Amino acid sequence: MTAAMEEGDWKAKVSEYIGADETAWHKKLEKYPSLKKMGELGPDAKFSHDGREERCLEFVKSHANVNEMRGNPAMVLQAIDEFSSQQEMLINLGPDKNRIMAEMITKERPAVFVEFGGHVGYSAILVADLMRKQRPDEAVKVWSLEFEPRFTKISTELIALAGLQDVATVIAGPAGDSIRKLKAEAKVDHVDFLFIDHVEELFLPDLKIAMDELQILKPGALVVADNVLVPGAPVYREYVRNHESLSSKGVKGLVMPGEFEDELEVSRVL
Numbered sequence: 001m002t003a004a005m006e007e008g009d010w011k012a013k014v015s016e017y018i019g020a021d022e023t024a025w026h027k028k029l030e031k032y033p034s035l036k037k038m039g040e041l042g043p044d045a046k047f048s049h050d051g052r053e054e055r056c057l058e059f060v061k062s063h064a065n066v067n068e069m070r071g072n073p074a075m076v077l078q079a080i081d082e083f084s085s086q087q088e089m090l091i092n093l094g095p096d097k098n099r100i101m102a103e104m105i106t107k108e109r110p111a112v113f114v115e116f117g118g119h120v121g122y123s124a125i126l127v128a129d130l131m132r133k134q135r136p137d138e139a140v141k142v143w144s145l146e147f148e149p150r151f152t153k154i155s156t157e158l159i160a161l162a163g164l165q166d167v168a169t170v171i172a173g174p175a176g177d178s179i180r181k182l183k184a185e186a187k188v189d190h191v192d193f194l195f196i197d198h199v200e201e202l203f204l205p206d207l208k209i210a211m212d213e214l215q216i217l218k219p220g221a222l223v224v225a226d227n228v229l230v231p232g233a234p235v236y237r238e239y240v241r242n243h244e245s246l247s248s249k250g251v252k253g254l255v256m257p258g259e260f261e262d263e264l265e266v267s268r269v270l
């Protein structure tokens with residue numbers, strides 16, 4: 001796993017879109033200043049790990065509405081979306097796929113949610129807020145497993161700003177190691193909803209850790225993997241679609257900003 005690989009994949013994918021439809025691309029540039037900035041940077045453009053996550057935190061903290069954001073998850077998410085579309089694009093769920101995730105959480109009502117890849121805490125804030133609202137009197141838990149210690153610092157701060165520190169816990173390190181540790185320490189013995197959103201090359205090996213090695217995905221659990229088309233996770237998709245204990249389908253969603261068509265792979269454990 002390297003962060004550089006992930007950035008490279010994204011860049012190749014966006015270049016394809018640029019080449020495929022110049023007119024649409026230029027319209028998007030006008031709509032999303034952060035994309036325009038990336039277009040101007042050309043091959044030097046980065047999608048993450050270049051200080052933008054720290055700049056996002058500063059943007060939120062110095063936002064005119066920061067006082068209203070305290071204890072208000074929706075407003076924190078809105079400020080992160082504003083940074084991503086207006087300033088610098090972020091590699092999070094964003095304002096289209098967050099609707100899909102919210103629908104799935106509403107339907108599933110998970111008590112234990114684990115994500116591989118937490119970034120600045122966007123998906124963790126979205127999900128923890130919904131889970132707490134659904135089960136106000138029960139212990140619900142979001143475990144956000146993120147490789148980069150500097151991102152876990154940011155997400156911990158944003159989760160606290162949203163008032164969700166009792167629901168969502170961020171853990172630094174490779175997701176595979178962290179989930180093993182959570183199981184060994186008896187903090188997690190099963191997962192209702194696993195969200196896989198870190199590095200496409202690790203989707204399958206880390207799913208196998210959860211499913212086969214640790215056996216924390218019981219019948220009825222849901223596994224959702226993001227970015228199955230953009231940047232793409234064909235090996236993962238083929239595996240889950242052919243697995244006899246999984247029922248899998250793709251759900252369409254847009255990478256934002258830019259409205260690039262993507263799919264989430266949604267797999268039910270049978």
Ligand SMILES: C[S@@+](CC[C@H](N)C(=O)[O-])C[C@H]1O[C@@H](n2cnc3c(N)ncnc32)[C@H](O)[C@@H]1O
Nearest residue numbers: 092093117118119122123146147174175197198
């Ligand atoms: C697409 S972002 C996650 C976005 C987040 N789920 C959201 O929607 O708000 C992917 C993240 O995975 C992290 N990552 C990369 N390799 C990882 C690993 N082995 N374990 C955990 N996180 C990893 C990256 O540092 C990056 O922050």
Ligand SMILES: [Mg+2]
Nearest residue numbers: 092197226227
């Ligand atoms: Mg993603």
